[in-house]
Amino acid sequence: MLEVSDNEIPESFDPFAEANVEDNGAGSKGNGYVHIRVQQRNGRKSLTSVQGLKKEFNYNKILKDLKKEFCCNGVVVQDSELGQVIQLQGDQRKNVTKFLVEAGIVKKDLIKIHGF
Template identity: 80%
Template sequence: MSDLDVQIPTSFDPFTEANADDSGVASKEYVHVRIQQRNGRKSLTTVQGLKKEFSYNKILKDLKKEFCCNGTVVQDPELGQVIQLQGDQRKNVSTFLVQAGIVKKENIKIHGF
């Protein structure tokens, strides 16, 4: 029995990586692309979390022209400026933002059903 190495279990904290990531949460800003249901089959796509240095109106103009839909920029007291587009444009908007170089793909979160 003396030949066997005895391993004493050490304390393992499964949340060490999560706690380390909490310090960098402020540096990683996400862009949230959501869908809101309106009447029946009608829906809105909302984009929030873009950096303030971007011109929301120019991005909206390009999105409207690219996807042939209408939209607006809404000022929300909690969320700041939010872009709203008609229809379900979640995938279109996310690919557009990545191709335009506005946001990296890993910083986009798509929500909805």
């Protein structure tokens, strides 16, 4: 069991912490990594986020194709630090990875999958 003293407060879990430490916003440094994460919401609900796609892609068209392909809802979120992030309902990590590789958007070795 984890023991915590009064002056040590555990930090909350940040699913984007790895990307900020590794490359500070995947697409901004030019290294080209695409991060695919899953976040647990409540109960069985989860959220898949795709971060680090190149800026020249039309995120809304990619989102439209993803939603149609996987029968789920989604949205493009504008974040001040991370840029544009695609969010999809459900755990779609494997589906999104396969889709991005087959569509020729990203090479398989440039995708990093995070999650539980």
